[in-house]
Amino acid sequence: MAKDRMRVAIVFGGRSAEHEISILSARNVLAALDRTRFEPLLVGIDREGRWLLQDEARLLASAGDPRRVAIEPGPPAALGAVPAAPGVPERGFDVVFPTLHGTLGEDGAMQGLLEVAGIPYVGAGVLGSAIGMDKDVMKRLLRDAGLPVAEFVTVRRARFEADPESVRAAVARLGWPVFTKPANAGSSVGVRRVRAPAELEPAIRHALEFDDKALVEAAVTGREIEFAVLDGTPPSVSGAGEIVVEHADGFYSYEAKYLDERGARLEAPARLEPDELARGQALAGRVFEVLECEGMARVDLFLTPHGEFLVNEINTLPGFTAISMYPRLWALAGVAPTELVSRLIDLAIARHRRRAALKREPAPG
Ligand SMILES: Nc1ncnc2c1ncn2[C@@H]1O[C@H](COP(=O)(O)OP(=O)(O)O)[C@@H](O)[C@H]1O
Ligand SMILES: [Mg+2]
Numbered sequence: 058m059a060k061d062r063m064r065v066a067i068v069f070g071g072r073s074a075e076h077e078i079s080i081l082s083a084r085n086v087l088a089a090l091d092r093t094r095f096e097p098l099l100v101g102i103d104r105e106g107r108w109l110l111q112d113e114a115r116l117l118a119s120a121g122d123p124r125r126v127a128i129e130p131g132p133p134a135a136l137g138a139v140p141a142a143p144g145v146p147e148r149g150f151d152v153v154f155p156t157l158h159g160t161l162g163e164d165g166a167m168q169g170l171l172e173v174a175g176i177p178y179v180g181a182g183v184l185g186s187a188i189g190m191d192k193d194v195m196k197r198l199l200r201d202a203g204l205p206v207a208e209f210v211t212v213r214r215a216r217f218e219a220d221p222e223s224v225r226a227a228v229a230r231l232g233w234p235v236f237t238k239p240a241n242a243g244s245s246v247g248v249r250r251v252r253a254p255a256e257l258e259p260a261i262r263h264a265l266e267f268d269d270k271a272l273v274e275a276a277v278t279g280r281e282i283e284f285a286v287l288d289g290t291p292p293s294v295s296g297a298g299e300i301v302v303e304h305a306d307g308f309y310s311y312e313a314k315y316l317d318e319r320g321a322r323l324e325a326p327a328r329l330e331p332d333e334l335a336r337g338q339a340l341a342g343r344v345f346e347v348l349e350c351e352g353m354a355r356v357d358l359f360l361t362p363h364g365e366f367l368v369n370e371i372n373t374l375p376g377f378t379a380i381s382m383y384p385r386l387w388a389l390a391g392v393a394p395t396e397l398v399s400r401l402i403d404l405a406i407a408r409h410r411r412r413a414a415l416k417r418e419p420a421p422g
Contacts, residue, residue, distance in 0.1 A: 062096040063151040063402070064096050064098055065090065066100050066134075067087055067100065067153075067154045068157060069082065069101055070101045072105075072160065073161060073162060073243075074246050075158035078244075080128070082156035082158070083101075085381075087116055090395070091395050098110070102157070108133060109129070110132045110133075112131065136176070150176060151177070152178065152405050152406060154402065160242075163372070163373055164186055164187055164190035165183040168183045179353075179402060180353055180373055180401070181373040185349040185373060189350065192241070192370060193211045195370065196368075198348060199368050202343070208231055210274075212224050212261055214269045233254075234251055235274060235276060236248060236276055237251055237271060237272070239266075241267075241270070242267045242268060245311040247266065247271075250306070277361065277369075278362065279359040280301075280327075282327055282337055282360050283382050284297055284386070285386040286342065286354045291342060294339075295387055296390060297337055297386075299323070300382075301321060301323075304319075325386055329360075340358060341356040344356045344368055348371050355371070355375035357372070
């Protein structure tokens, strides 16, 4: 094989609730990597935050079951741009493909680390990642751009402790039921459907166990429709997928997502009218731009019985498992996983070059 293949570090695991899902995503990115162009280096982050080199054959052999994967012991891995000590051969990375979902992976923290280290990486930058992870900031920006979102109230811990009555009064305007959720989380962790005022305080307290800020949202009645977006000028938007919830929780809860095998079905393509598809795609593309996203994203919408779309959220490092919506929607659109992964890496390199060429000092004169 060519000697000048680019070294791609797939970084996965991490200290979030989506640790195992991240390992499954990494396995599929590895399996899809075009070996004629790229050489993989596998960096697993264990639950304690240690970076450990992982074995390729072992990761490839790992099954699709999140209960049967783990970060294995291995030699310590360092960030690519850290100079090796004298006499120690450097195993640098040319580019990082993070398949880290949630906190410290998808929220801009890892992206910032890689920016400081000067290493190109796949996906949204610091700003887009941080915006996409914070449902309060995300929804304020969408609202500001005139894009439809469910009505919501932001609850900060300090205000909630000092004046719970004002929070109750603000929430009362939303009607019932409402959804409570941490501003920064994912995987439906900390999300509850609240039917009556008496359940509100415990539900907010529950959400505040995961973050200092929670959201209370008016419940939307509608189908959950998702689109995959791939960066470009303009960004490309896939066909639609749908989450059909069958779990007794009545929404796409943590149980419905991960614990109950029959909790939800992913339907792709989703059955939509041609005009619904076109409107959904246009909205998904706008969301990607308004939220300063780069590289890729999955945009999740609600479609009401009146045919109206509302934006639920953006996921800047969507799941890449064998059954995940993001790669599935692209496969349906004729973009096979290998091409998708190559395009994402090419986008990362192109952004890095573009940004490296920016002036950092005022021009003389
Ligand atoms: N305002 C809402 N109206 C109706 N359902 C909601 C609302 N907010 C959340 N849900 C349900 O809860 C699930 C998880 O909420 P979401 O905001 O997407 O959080 P996460 O980032 O954890 O996926 C959604 O997929 C949906 O089923
Ligand atoms: Mg969601």
